[in-house]
Amino acid sequence: MINEKPKSLLGLKDLTRLEIENILQQATLFKEIFNRPIKKVATLSNKVVVSLFYEPSTRTKASFDLALRMLGAGSLGFTPASSSVTKGETLIDTVKNLESMGVDAIIIRHGMGGAPHLVASNTNIPVVNAGDGFNEHPTQALLDMFTMIEEKGYIEGKKVAIIGDIMHSRVARSNIWGLTKCGAKVIVCGPPSLIPVGIESLGVTVTNNVEEAIEDADFINVLRVQLERQKGSFFPSTREYHREYGITAQRLKKAKSDAIIMHPGPMNRGVEISTEVADGPYNVILEQVRNGVAVRMAVLYMLLMRSKEI
Numbered sequence: 001m002i003n004e005k006p007k008s009l010l011g012l013k014d015l016t017r018l019e020i021e022n023i024l025q026q027a028t029l030f031k032e033i034f035n036r037p038i039k040k041v042a043t044l045s046n047k048v049v050v051s052l053f054y055e056p057s058t059r060t061k062a063s064f065d066l067a068l069r070m071l072g073a074g075s076l077g078f079t080p081a082s083s084s085v086t087k088g089e090t091l092i093d094t095v096k097n098l099e100s101m102g103v104d105a106i107i108i109r110h111g112m113g114g115a116p117h118l119v120a121s122n123t124n125i126p127v128v129n130a131g132d133g134f135n136e137h138p139t140q141a142l143l144d145m146f147t148m149i150e151e152k153g154y155i156e157g158k159k160v161a162i163i164g165d166i167m168h169s170r171v172a173r174s175n176i177w178g179l180t181k182c183g184a185k186v187i188v189c190g191p192p193s194l195i196p197v198g199i200e201s202l203g204v205t206v207t208n209n210v211e212e213a214i215e216d217a218d219f220i221n222v223l224r225v226q227l228e229r230q231k232g233s234f235f236p237s238t239r240e241y242h243r244e245y246g247i248t249a250q251r252l253k254k255a256k257s258d259a260i261i262m263h264p265g266p267m268n269r270g271v272e273i274s275t276e277v278a279d280g281p282y283n284v285i286l287e288q289v290r291n292g293v294a295v296r297m298a299v300l301y302m303l304l305m306r307s308k309e310i
């Protein structure tokens with residue numbers, strides 16, 4: 001169709017189970033490149049992608065950059081603090097200018113939920129959501145799911161406990177959309193003040209009891225307490241949070257002996273997770289980070305080379 005918008009990855013809410021599984025399958029092929037002496041293919045050698053990070057990032061930004069490099073694409077960095085954003089240029093004007101210079105896709109992280117959707121509706125190139133406000137962080141959930149499949153073979157029927165600040169977590173939302181579509185049993189747990197009202201409507205079980213959440217869980221996905229997003233006091237102190245909800249070795253004695261410990265990072269050691277657990281057996285936290293490169297390669301490849309099939 002003329003003027004048809006290219007495909008974008010804005011959230012897992014928009015994807016079908018098959019589309020999610022196709023991305024994960026493609027990521028498996030790309031992960032194999034890690035084992036090669038020359039970690040590079042020329043698949044996207046004629047493409048240039050700009051990364052607009054309006055919020056700080058270590059893992060997501062670096063892994064998108066690495067993914068682009070390994071696919072042979074050009075990567076254009078953009079730092080709002082040293083751009084004309086500081087002179088009042090709007091987000092839409094910024095992306096329209098970049099598009100007119102010939103960039104082939106936009107990766108965007110923004111503090112405002114819906115910013116990637118706004119960009120996608122005002123450009124004619126693919127947009128990848130690298131995290132928007134409290135809304136979604138689709139590539140994080142995809143790499144979490146990829147890691148789960150690597151660890152246990154499949155997701156269907158597995159129990160996943162998501163523990164922490166559900167209210168302010170885009171990672172939680174994307175995980176819930178993706179995992180429930182793929183047949184996982186998801187239980188969310190945190191202080192009542194950090195559980196959004198009505199979250200059960202997304203197909204999850206809710207508890208405020210961390211022992212109940214981790215009992216029988218195949219995966220325990222520990223979320224960061226997002227102190228910078230909290231506009232108010234949601235619990236008395238980080239020490240109290242750790243005592244009630246922190247994932248510690250003592251607490252894990254009540255979990256399955258082979259439960260896998262996950263965390264999207266960055267971690268607040270001693271708050272939502274103890275150092276003993278973060279560095280202990282059955283944690284796959286750095287494997288998640290490593291898988292992020294393969295998953296982001298798959299997303300970029302599918303959007304830029306197979307735009308009708310994601």
Ligand code: CP
Nearest residue numbers: 057058059060264265
């Ligand atoms: N997990 C995650 O999004 O980490 P960064 O904020 O470092 O990108």
